Amino acid sequence: MSTGSIAAHGHDDHAHHGPTGLARWLFTTNHKDIGTMYLMFSMIMFLIGGSLILSVRAELFQPGIQIIQPELFNQLIGLHALVMIFAALMPAATGFANWMLPLQIGAPDMALPRLNNWGFWLLPPAGTILLMPLVLYLFGIGTGGADAGWTLYPPLSAQSGWGIDFAILALHLMGISSVMGSINVVVTILNMRAPGMTMMKLPMFAWGWLMTAFLLIATIPVLAGAITMLLTDRHFGTHFFDAAGGGDPILFQHLFWFFGHPEVYILLLPIWGFIPHILETFARKPMYGYKAQVWSLVCIAALSVIVWAHHFFTAGMPVQALIYFMYSTMSISVPLAVLFFCWIATIWRGSMTFETPMLFALGFIILFGIGGLTGLVLADVAADAQYHHSYFVVAHFHYTLFAGGIMGVMAGVYYWLPKMTGHMYSEKLGKAHFWLTVISFNLTFMPQFFVGLAGMPRRIPDYALQFTEFNVISTIGAFALGLSQLIFVYNVVTTWRGKGEKATDGVWEGSKGLEWQLSSPPPHHSWDPQPVIK
Amino acid sequence: MNRMWKCLVAIIVAMVPAVVLADYTWNFPEPATPLALDTLNVHNKFMIITIVIFVAVLGIMLYSMAVHRKSVGHKPADFTGPKNRKQLIWTLVPFGILLYIDFILMGIPAAHSIFMMEDTKTNAQMVLKVTGSQWKWQYEYMDGDAQGIKFVSNLTTPQEQLYQGAPKGENYLLEVDNELVVPTNKKIRVLLTATDVIHNWWVPQFGVARDAIPGFLRETWLQIEKEGTYRGQCKELCGRGHGYMPVVVRAVPEEEFKAWVVAKKEEASKLAASATKEWSKDELMTQGAEVYTKICSVCHQANGQGLPPAFPALAGSKVVNGPVVDASGKLIKDSHLDRVLNGKAGTAMQAFKNTLSDAEIAAVVTYERNSFGNTIGGVIQPTQVAGLR
Numbered sequence: 001m002s003t004g005s006i007a008a009h010g011h012d013d014h015a016h017h018g019p020t021g022l023a024r025w026l027f028t029t030n031h032k033d034i035g036t037m038y039l040m041f042s043m044i045m046f047l048i049g050g051s052l053i054l055s056v057r058a059e060l061f062q063p064g065i066q067i068i069q070p071e072l073f074n075q076l077i078g079l080h081a082l083v084m085i086f087a088a089l090m091p092a093a094t095g096f097a098n099w100m101l102p103l104q105i106g107a108p109d110m111a112l113p114r115l116n117n118w119g120f121w122l123l124p125p126a127g128t129i130l131l132m133p134l135v136l137y138l139f140g141i142g143t144g145g146a147d148a149g150w151t152l153y154p155p156l157s158a159q160s161g162w163g164i165d166f167a168i169l170a171l172h173l174m175g176i177s178s179v180m181g182s183i184n185v186v187v188t189i190l191n192m193r194a195p196g197m198t199m200m201k202l203p204m205f206a207w208g209w210l211m212t213a214f215l216l217i218a219t220i221p222v223l224a225g226a227i228t229m230l231l232t233d234r235h236f237g238t239h240f241f242d243a244a245g246g247g248d249p250i251l252f253q254h255l256f257w258f259f260g261h262p263e264v265y266i267l268l269l270p271i272w273g274f275i276p277h278i279l280e281t282f283a284r285k286p287m288y289g290y291k292a293q294v295w296s297l298v299c300i301a302a303l304s305v306i307v308w309a310h311h312f313f314t315a316g317m318p319v320q321a322l323i324y325f326m327y328s329t330m331s332i333s334v335p336l337a338v339l340f341f342c343w344i345a346t347i348w349r350g351s352m353t354f355e356t357p358m359l360f361a362l363g364f365i366i367l368f369g370i371g372g373l374t375g376l377v378l379a380d381v382a383a384d385a386q387y388h389h390s391y392f393v394v395a396h397f398h399y400t401l402f403a404g405g406i407m408g409v410m411a412g413v414y415y416w417l418p419k420m421t422g423h424m425y426s427e428k429l430g431k432a433h434f435w436l437t438v439i440s441f442n443l444t445f446m447p448q449f450f451v452g453l454a455g456m457p458r459r460i461p462d463y464a465l466q467f468t469e470f471n472v473i474s475t476i477g478a479f480a481l482g483l484s485q486l487i488f489v490y491n492v493v494t495t496w497r498g499k500g501e502k503a504t505d506g507v508w509e510g511s512k513g514l515e516w517q518l519s520s521p522p523p524h525h526s527w528d529p530q531p532v533i534k
Numbered sequence: 535m536n537r538m539w540k541c542l543v544a545i546i547v548a549m550v551p552a553v554v555l556a557d558y559t560w561n562f563p564e565p566a567t568p569l570a571l572d573t574l575n576v577h578n579k580f581m582i583i584t585i586v587i588f589v590a591v592l593g594i595m596l597y598s599m600a601v602h603r604k605s606v607g608h609k610p611a612d613f614t615g616p617k618n619r620k621q622l623i624w625t626l627v628p629f630g631i632l633l634y635i636d637f638i639l640m641g642i643p644a645a646h647s648i649f650m651m652e653d654t655k656t657n658a659q660m661v662l663k664v665t666g667s668q669w670k671w672q673y674e675y676m677d678g679d680a681q682g683i684k685f686v687s688n689l690t691t692p693q694e695q696l697y698q699g700a701p702k703g704e705n706y707l708l709e710v711d712n713e714l715v716v717p718t719n720k721k722i723r724v725l726l727t728a729t730d731v732i733h734n735w736w737v738p739q740f741g742v743a744r745d746a747i748p749g750f751l752r753e754t755w756l757q758i759e760k761e762g763t764y765r766g767q768c769k770e771l772c773g774r775g776h777g778y779m780p781v782v783v784r785a786v787p788e789e790e791f792k793a794w795v796v797a798k799k800e801e802a803s804k805l806a807a808s809a810t811k812e813w814s815k816d817e818l819m820t821q822g823a824e825v826y827t828k829i830c831s832v833c834h835q836a837n838g839q840g841l842p843p844a845f846p847a848l849a850g851s852k853v854v855n856g857p858v859v860d861a862s863g864k865l866i867k868d869s870h871l872d873r874v875l876n877g878k879a880g881t882a883m884q885a886f887k888n889t890l891s892d893a894e895i896a897a898v899v900t901y902e903r904n905s906f907g908n909t910i911g912g913v914i915q916p917t918q919v920a921g922l923r
Contacts, residue, residue: 243749382647455738457769460777
């Protein structure tokens with residue numbers, strides 16, 4: 001490819017001509033507009049997913065059933081997970097990809113702009129379809145939302161009401177959206193880099209996303225297959241997962257987790273991509289071990305598709321399989337440790353300042369570290385019999401997906417928000433948000449490790465009396481955590497509406513990379529012609 | 535710098551015994567089997583290793599954050615990787631340590647535990663079959679004197695405690711009508727299966743949790759070393775009553791177990807006799823109310839109103855108020871008795887013919903037809919049920 005071909009049509013790239021109002025957003029093919037929509041969608045779904053789980057925590061405040069009947073409880077826990085994973089975290093990452101990848105690699109837009117628009121506009125209907133049965137149920141209509149947990153294990157999911165069918169349809173739509181987004185990312189990164197930007201000069205964020213994109217393209221079809229088989233089991237008389245007809249319920253677990261385990265890395269790899277950018281910016285020191293990090297990301301992506309069965313050790317499998325899945329799971333700790341090493345080596349002997357993105361990035365490293373280390377012990381098959389499906393696991397994956405996922409996304413939002421909007425957010429509110437989040441997060445999930453070890457299973461609407469104290473603390477923490485996020489929403493919205501002071505082009509003293517060479521906010525059409533990397 | 539390290543060492547030293555000696559509310563409950571003991575030891579060891587790693591890395595980070603900051607005038611370095619061979623080797627050391635921890639320090643004891651956990655057959659002295667159903671456990675003794683003993687274990691916590699805020703008993707949600715009774719110090723091979731959806735039979739003090747999968751057999755084993763009552767729960771989401779299917783195991787000495795077996799067998803023969811006698815309506819109603827409260831009221835509710843649409847009302851129901859046998863004395867399909875015996879496919883209504891006795895089914899059907907304002911009335915006898923199975 002050449003610079004000329006893209007610049008050739010040479011229109012005024014700063015003018016913004018096209019539909020305005022609603023039509024602008026409906027028909028836009030601009031990567032920044034689409035990125036904004038993804039991020040806004042993600043934030044709305046984050047609040048919805050949060051309120052679902054706060055009602056669950058309210059029920060769990062005390063033993064006994066007070067406000068939520070068990071059948072509603074089962075819907076809330078599953079939908080919380082589906083909303084947070086598919087409608088909050090994944091769109092957030094895609095939003096960042098849309099906004100930042102073209103800016104970072106010096107491309108004028110994403111490679112497939114119309115696909116991009118379609119990819120986004122599948123999500124709002126998908127979210128609606130996912131949640132509609134629950135909303136109808138609250139008004140006394142229908143059998144309720146998906147109530148078999150987010151993992152939708154048959155035979156339970158085969159006997160549930162039509163919430164499951166809606167969830168399957170929603171997952172299909174969100175899956176299609178993700179695969180389209182991923183194809184777009186791969187094509188953009190492989191074909192539209194600025195002249196001179198070799199693969200080994202790619203920003204780390206692009207590497208992280210490239211790995212996520214490959215994983216999505218590889219595993220979403222497996223999920224799609226599994227849930228389609230579930231659908232035909234439910235309605236068309238097949239017996240894929242029904243032992244009475246010669247099927248096997250565990251087959252679903254294999255298929256689901258063949259997608260489900262890489263999914264964890266799908267959520268985290270983009271974040272592992274931009275965390276080093278934040279660290280190098282605020283430590284004012286170049287990234288440590290670029291090549292080592294790249295190869296670690298590749299290794300993690302490759303390993304993530306061969307460890308799936310550690311999610312159901314207790315379902316029973318041959319000793320050889322147990323040993324293999326245990327050791328292969330443990331081996332992921334090596335490339336992950338390389339990443340941690342590089343992150344810490346990046347800040348080591350730097351000249352650090354602690355603006356909100358840096359606080360979130362450092363908090364991310366520490367708390368995600370707890371998630372990673374507890375993941376290491378979960379690989380141990382015998383002890384896993386105790387941890388599995390107890391609150392220990394709940395605490396573990398919230399340390400990885402809230403501290404590692406959501407807090408990572410927040411670091412990214414604070415880091416790039418001035419670039420996107422052209423205004424600084426309130427540093428005071430940002431710091432308050434960080435400290436409240438960290439404290440209430442630990443207050444929520446640290447007790448869950450202990451209540452899990454003590455023997456409390458997950459997904460129960462009511463619990464034995466010895467678990468009361470930990471649950472009380474956890475619920476108080478959860479409400480504090482939920483309310484703290486309103487500060488974030490307020491901060492982002494006011495910044496978006498231009499309340500803060502004007503941001504400079506570089507925004508941060510130590511910022512490096514192409515996106516910081518553009519104005520803040522960047523022009524509607526940027527990098528046309530493309531910059532040349534020396 | 536020196537003080538920092540002292541601090542760090544002090545923290546580590548302070549935390550290690552905290553983990554080891556933590557009383558059992560902060561850790562796994564007190565182990566009752568060799569497997570649970572092994573699991574606890576492995577868990578404690580791993581926790582110490584991971585806490586040491588965490589504290590060491592956190593210490594390095596905190597040190598860096600305290601010293602390498604702009605506000606104290608620290609000038610940034612510009613290295614991006616190891617500068618020479620010596621540094622490179624030093625960089626590789628942590629990963630060498632990690633590999634050692636992963637595959638030797640943790641990997642070997644973990645592999646040992648797997649072999650121990652999966653060896654269900656060697657020297658097994660007794661076989662027990664556990665069947666999970668929504669939402670109760672069924673136990674069956676497969677060999678020895680106890681062979682043939684078979685019973686269902688249901689939650690006994692009263693509905694008022696669950697839903698109406700009545701004061702909760704000590705074993706709230708962890709109490710059953712029929713405890714599983716097993717001898718101590720015997721290796722028991724446990725076979726697991728399920729009748730409807732996947733369940734998981736878990737007693738934390740045994741270190742045992744295994745899925746019960748419909749249509750498949752899974753196995754595990756127990757060897758309980760101390761007498762006592764042990765409590766656990768189902769831990770695989772299995773529907774509305776997932777939180778309400780506890781496991782209660784009473785481990786007793788061999789002699790006591792033998793006595794229990796004799797008593798249980800007598801009870802069974804009485805039960806068999808009861809199935810052939812003619813029951814009065816009052817007897818059926820009393821027994822039926824008991825069965826209804828225990829089994830049916832979870833979904834259909836104590837007042838028979840159900841929780842529509844998932845769990846239909848029995849009060850005024852067409853099914854309940856319809857005939858159960860046709861003119862030739864055959865069971866009518868989808869009639870009241872057919873639903874109770876064979877369940878309804880695709881719903882949570884399961885077949886009770888394998889979990890309830892003839893007398894229990896006759897009683898509960900009679901009860902439902904004469905309660906909640908249902909007008910059909912009439913009596914179903916256990917002998918009739920036996921003939922229609």
